[in-house]
Amino acid sequence: MIDNLPTYISLTFGLTTIVTLLLFTWTIRNSKSEQTQKKTMPIFIGLTIWLSIQAVLTLKNIYNSETNTFPPKIILTGILPTILTIILLFVTSKGRQFIDSLPLKNLTYLNIVRIPVELILFWLFLNKAIPELMTFEGRNFDILAGITAPIIAYFGLTKTKLSRHTILIWNFICLGLLLNIVLNALFSAPSPIQKFAFEQPNIAILNFPFSWLPTFIVPIVLLGHLTSIRQLLKPKY
Known part of the structure; x- marks a missing residue:
């Protein structure tokens, strides 16, 4: 735990993590494949166990x-x-069947969680738990993905006013925004690979509950973009 951190920051982040879990569960439940739908509860339980493991590791200061x-x-x-799991989904036939059955619209709406995440990062910066470069006042523009996600989902996938090419470009841009903040976060955290932000390092992700950001929320968002890009690149019959 981070000393003297206002309780509302941790509570808001915990709630954001739960919302991410529920949105991903909602995405699976709305799959066009009945076989995938049946996996909703086992996946929900598995992810809950994973979150619990990460909570224990951070609470024990590992x-x-x-x-x-x-x-x-x-x-x-x-x-x-999490990276190995994503790779496994893309290189195995059952994994590809699973991700290809996930609804593109739901995967797009999932990016809304990036709005509260960015606000929480700003609060963490104000409380000296992360460097400024990880906020929208620094090098992090990831909040744009969260703001535009419902617009893309509604006008592009509900009203079909946007072309698949436009939605594909949006996914690539938002994937780039995600990778940008991931690299900045990793290289500013205390470790042998730290490259910058030595005056105010990224200590948040090493503490509960914020370790859930790189170990759960980011992988879920990453999977969403990679799955969406795969689906959009496939010929539509």
């Missing part, structure tokens, strides 16, 4: 102790498993 180890502990036991 991530914010001995930060000079390589690779950083949060990458090894928090981020790498």
Whole structure:
């Protein structure tokens, strides 16, 4: 836990994490495949267990102790498993069947969670838990993805006023915004790979509940963009 951090910041982030979980569950439940729909509850339980594991690791100060180890502990036991899971979904036939059945509209609406995330990051900066470069006053413009997501979802996928090409470009741009903040966050966190923000490092992601950002929320958003891009690149019959 971060000392002297206002309680409302942690509570708001915890709520944002729950909303992310529910939105992803909603996306699976609305799949066009009955087989995928049946996986809703097992996936929900699995993700809840994953969140619990990450909570235990941070509450026991596993991530914010001995930060000079390589690779950083949060990458090894928090981020790498999620990346491997995403890769597995794309390289296996059952994984591709799963992601291809997810509704594009729901995946797009999922990006709304990036709005509260960016507000929370700004609050964390004001409380000296992350550097300014991780906020919209610095190098982070990820909030634009959250603001435009409902517009793209409604006009592009409900009203079909936008072309698939336009939606594809939006996904690529928002994916770039996501990768930008991910790299800035990793390289500003206390570790052997830290490159900047030494005067005010990114200590938030090493503490509860904010470790859920790189170990859960970011992977879910990343999966959403990669899945959307795959679906949009496929020929439409």
